[in-house]
Amino acid sequence: MTGPQDIYFEDVWFSYNGTFVLRQASFSVPTKEFLVIIGPNGGGKTTLLKLMLGLCSPQRGKIILFGEYTPREASHLLGYVPQNTNINLDFPVRVIDVVLMGRLRGLKFLYTKEDRRAAEEALEIMGMDKYANAKMRELSQGQRQRVLIARALVSQPRILLLDEPTASVDVEAQRILYDRLRELNEKITIVLVSHDMTVISSYATAVACINGTVYYHGSKEITSEMLQMAYGSCPVELVAHGIPHRVLAKHDGDRDA
Amino acid sequence: MLEALQYEFMRNALAAAVLASVICGIMGTIVVSKKLVSMAGGVAHAAYGGIGMALYLGFSPQLGAIGFALASSLFMAWTTLRMASRADTVISIIWAVGMATGVIFSDLTPGYGADLMSYLFGSILMVAKEDILYMAILSLALCAFVPLFYGHLLAYSYDEDYARTRGVPVDVLHFTVIVLVSFSVVLTIRIVGLILVIALLSIPPYIAEKFCRSLAGMMATSFLLSMFFSVSGLAAAYTFDLTSGAAIIIIAAIGYLAAEVYLKFRKKPKGA
Ligand SMILES: Nc1ncnc2c1ncn2[C@@H]1O[C@H](COP(=O)(O)OP(=O)(O)OP(=O)(O)O)[C@@H](O)[C@H]1O
Numbered sequence: 001m002t003g004p005q006d007i008y009f010e011d012v013w014f015s016y017n018g019t020f021v022l023r024q025a026s027f028s029v030p031t032k033e034f035l036v037i038i039g040p041n042g043g044g045k046t047t048l049l050k051l052m053l054g055l056c057s058p059q060r061g062k063i064i065l066f067g068e069y070t071p072r073e074a075s076h077l078l079g080y081v082p083q084n085t086n087i088n089l090d091f092p093v094r095v096i097d098v099v100l101m102g103r104l105r106g107l108k109f110l111y112t113k114e115d116r117r118a119a120e121e122a123l124e125i126m127g128m129d130k131y132a133n134a135k136m137r138e139l140s141q142g143q144r145q146r147v148l149i150a151r152a153l154v155s156q157p158r159i160l161l162l163d164e165p166t167a168s169v170d171v172e173a174q175r176i177l178y179d180r181l182r183e184l185n186e187k188i189t190i191v192l193v194s195h196d197m198t199v200i201s202s203y204a205t206a207v208a209c210i211n212g213t214v215y216y217h218g219s220k221e222i223t224s225e226m227l228q229m230a231y232g233s234c235p236v237e238l239v240a241h242g243i244p245h246r247v248l249a250k251h252d253g254d255r256d257a
Numbered sequence: 258m259l260e261a262l263q264y265e266f267m268r269n270a271l272a273a274a275v276l277a278s279v280i281c282g283i284m285g286t287i288v289v290s291k292k293l294v295s296m297a298g299g300v301a302h303a304a305y306g307g308i309g310m311a312l313y314l315g316f317s318p319q320l321g322a323i324g325f326a327l328a329s330s331l332f333m334a335w336t337t338l339r340m341a342s343r344a345d346t347v348i349s350i351i352w353a354v355g356m357a358t359g360v361i362f363s364d365l366t367p368g369y370g371a372d373l374m375s376y377l378f379g380s381i382l383m384v385a386k387e388d389i390l391y392m393a394i395l396s397l398a399l400c401a402f403v404p405l406f407y408g409h410l411l412a413y414s415y416d417e418d419y420a421r422t423r424g425v426p427v428d429v430l431h432f433t434v435i436v437l438v439s440f441s442v443v444l445t446i447r448i449v450g451l452i453l454v455i456a457l458l459s460i461p462p463y464i465a466e467k468f469c470r471s472l473a474g475m476m477a478t479s480f481l482l483s484m485f486f487s488v489s490g491l492a493a494a495y496t497f498d499l500t501s502g503a504a505i506i507i508i509a510a511i512g513y514l515a516a517e518v519y520l521k522f523r524k525k526p527k528g529a
């Protein structure tokens with residue numbers, strides 16, 4: 001049974017070693033939200049996803065998923081596309097084996113036919129079926145990213161967390177991904193880290209700016225104050241990138257950076 | 258050459274070589290792809306301290322070796338989980354302390370110098386029946402464990418964070434792998450000695466890595482390579498009266514060079 005909130009953060013503080021990189025984060029993400037996370041480099045976006053996934057544990061505060069689980073208990077219900085596509089490049093592993101990892105479970109041995117079929121289908125969706133037997137290191141960066149997206153799709157998650165999944169893929173793969181995300185969003189919650197402001201206007205139902213703490217906005221309106229807080233500078237180039245002006249709404253300034 | 262097989266010690270040596278190849282093929286692949294080579298080295302040298310202590314106190318050197326190997330590897334596993342960045346320092350300390358402990362015990366135990374030497378360079382020609390039995394048990398255990406947990410092992414070695422998100426018990430797996438590495442190292446010490454054990458664990462998988470597309474393929478290829486190296490090393494040792502462990506490693510090193518040269522010359526653009 002699912003609570004109304006898929007992700008719930010209550011006064012969460014986190015530090016890797018001493019200094020807090022995330023302070024006082026309190027927000028909740030309702031089911032079927034399409035949350036886009038923006039923020040500067042080092043702002044804590046990846047860290048926030050790792051907290052949701054249970055890869056990091058907060059020093060203070062609590063995180064509850066689906067109304068009743070800790071992130072670790074619920075991690076098999078989460079799909080994850082990590083930011084780094086260059087891990088372990090020497091490792092002898094085929095594309096299809098990487099995608100199959102998405103079907104792994106804690107105490108499940110051996111993959112079934114169904115798993116393999118799903119993995120092949122996910123590769124096909126991402127246009128990577130030709131490369132099923134290629135080694136990961138034989139692929140380009142963007143192709144590797146497509147594979148990691150396929151791996152996340154194949155796990156049939158209830159929340160899909162994507163950390164800058166389009167950083168190095170081409171327009172075609174972006175279109176495939178966003179179409180797919182929109183389709184998935186009819187059933188599941190999407191959390192997407194992106195520097196791409198156009199995504200917000202066309203897909204987001206909520207936006208969070210992260211810069212040491214979380215400014216959560218339950219609508220896709222980005223205010224210039226939010227951008228100011230998140231990036232600390234006037235985002236002229238963002239406007240130039242084609243965000244409609246109605247998205248950049250006036251903000252009543254509830255909080256200072 | 259074949260007439261050598263009429264001697265029991267030669268048949269035992271051959272059996273030990275095959276079993277050691279199974280162990281090194283499987284565990285060596287995990288050690289190399291998970292980048293645990295220096296940890297395996299630390300375990301081997303810590304084991305030396307245990308052998309020295311066993312000879313001094315008069316109990317089985319194998320027991321001393323496995324005790325020290327397990328204690329040191331669990332300690333290393335614990336530190337690598339907690340502070341990965343300091344792992345290499347901790348490993349080299351354990352490496353040196355294990356060696357020093359062994360040397361001091363051998364000082365205190367006159368008359369055992371030759372015994373300790375045999376652990377440094379191995380003595381496949383003197384391998385005992387029970388060593389073969391232990392190696393057979395470990396080989397069987399590995400052959401059961403690896404296929405059953407293949408997906409978990411692959412995810413753990415390739416992408417630990419992702420494995421965790423899929424609910425793979427990464428920490429349990431990490432400790433299991435480390436315990437298995439300890440047993441593998443201690444049993445392989447009998448064959449090539451502790452100085453060379455890291456070479457036998459790492460050279461065949463390192464060659465195999467260049468040619469294989471999967472972890473399983475790498476394990477099988479390393480097994481075949483390491484069998485080839487140890488059997489031909491054994492033959493060379495028998496024929497030319499050389500130290501068997503050293504002969505095995507030299508042949509493995511030649512094999513590694515041959516693979517590198519082959520890859521250099523193969524890399525011509527195909528087709529037109
Ligand atoms: N493993 C780590 N150990 C220590 N500090 C870390 C670690 N990972 C990240 N940090 C620190 O935490 C802060 C937030 O990092 P994080 O990776 O979450 O940023 P980000 O918003 O994802 O940045 P980017 O846009 O570059 O991906 C940074 O200041 C970084 O230095």
Ligand SMILES: [Mg+2]
Pocket residue numbers: 045046047083163
């Ligand atoms: Mg990041």
